[in-house]
Structures are given as structure tokens and as C-alpha cells.
Amino acid sequence: MNKKQILYYKNILGAVSSRASCNRAIVGAILVRNRSIISTGYNGSPRGLQHCDDIGHLISNNHCVRTIHAEVNAILCAARNGININGCELYSSYKPCFQCMKIIINSGIKRVFYFNDYKDDFQKEFEKNKYCKFIKIKCVE
Ligand SMILES: [Zn+2]
Ligand SMILES: [Zn+2]
Numbered sequence: 001m002n003k004k005q006i007l008y009y010k011n012i013l014g015a016v017s018s019r020a021s022c023n024r025a026i027v028g029a030i031l032v033r034n035r036s037i038i039s040t041g042y043n044g045s046p047r048g049l050q051h052c053d054d055i056g057h058l059i060s061n062n063h064c065v066r067t068i069h070a071e072v073n074a075i076l077c078a079a080r081n082g083i084n085i086n087g088c089e090l091y092s093s094y095k096p097c098f099q100c101m102k103i104i105i106n107s108g109i110k111r112v113f114y115f116n117d118y119k120d121d122f123q124k125e126f127e128k129n130k131y132c133k134f135i136k137i138k139c140v141e
Helices: 003-017 070-080 098-107 123-127
Strands: 028-033 036-042 089-094 111-116 133-136
Touching (some): 003 036, 003 089, 003 111, 028 070, 036 070, 070 089, 098 123
Parallel strands (some): 111 133
Antiparallel strands (some): 028 036
């Protein structure tokens, strides 16, 4: 993958993540097949419900649990529209949390490229698996 292509995805992730509605995590995700973007997602409340930015966070164990994470929303957007995501790639602003990792692995996504680190206690349990690789993209300008 060349620098130009990476920068292209990075810029699009910036635009997608600007719609995130929980300011504790400004995250965007896009699904890509053969260099074409087939779905996008950002972290926000389930459809039709109020957002953290309007009514405040919903905190449990120091995490805001009101939102669906960007990666999962990208998968769900594809599902809602009947788009096959088996074998595609995911680009995300941040390394997925362990909950998203589990979902990503079973969705058929084969590679995840992320730009920023995010750490939780359980990623290591799922990160190394047979079906999906999680790859950090070195900073590009
Ligand atoms: Zn929130
Ligand atoms: Zn997550």
C-alpha cells in the first residue's frame, strides 16, 4: 500500500470520525474491498436515541457505554444494506477494543489497519488469531 492511498484513508477517517457523538472517543472506521470503500462508521448512540453530546455520558467501569463503536457501526451499516464484508479490510482511527476485536474476527474482516494505539486489558486475548490481523500504520504525512 502506498503513502498516497494511506493518506487518502486517513483523511476520510478524519471526516467520518467528525460525526462521532461521544467526545470521549472520536473514532471513525471504514470497510474497504479492492481499494473501494464499502461502508463507514463512527461511534455514536443507537439510531433514534439521544447522544452523549446532548445528554451526557453513560459511564460504567470508567467507560462510556452509550455508544456503538465505530468499527461495529461500519459492520452494521454494511449489514443493513446487504453488503458482503467477508474478506474485506477495515481502517480505523484507533486500535479496536477487545469487544470490537471479537466482532471483527467473526465478521470475516481479514485485516485491520489502525492509526493510533488504544489499550485495554483483554486485547491480547484476541489479537493473535487465525483469521484477522491487526496492523498499526506508521505515521504518514
Ligand atoms: Zn459518551
Ligand atoms: Zn470497540
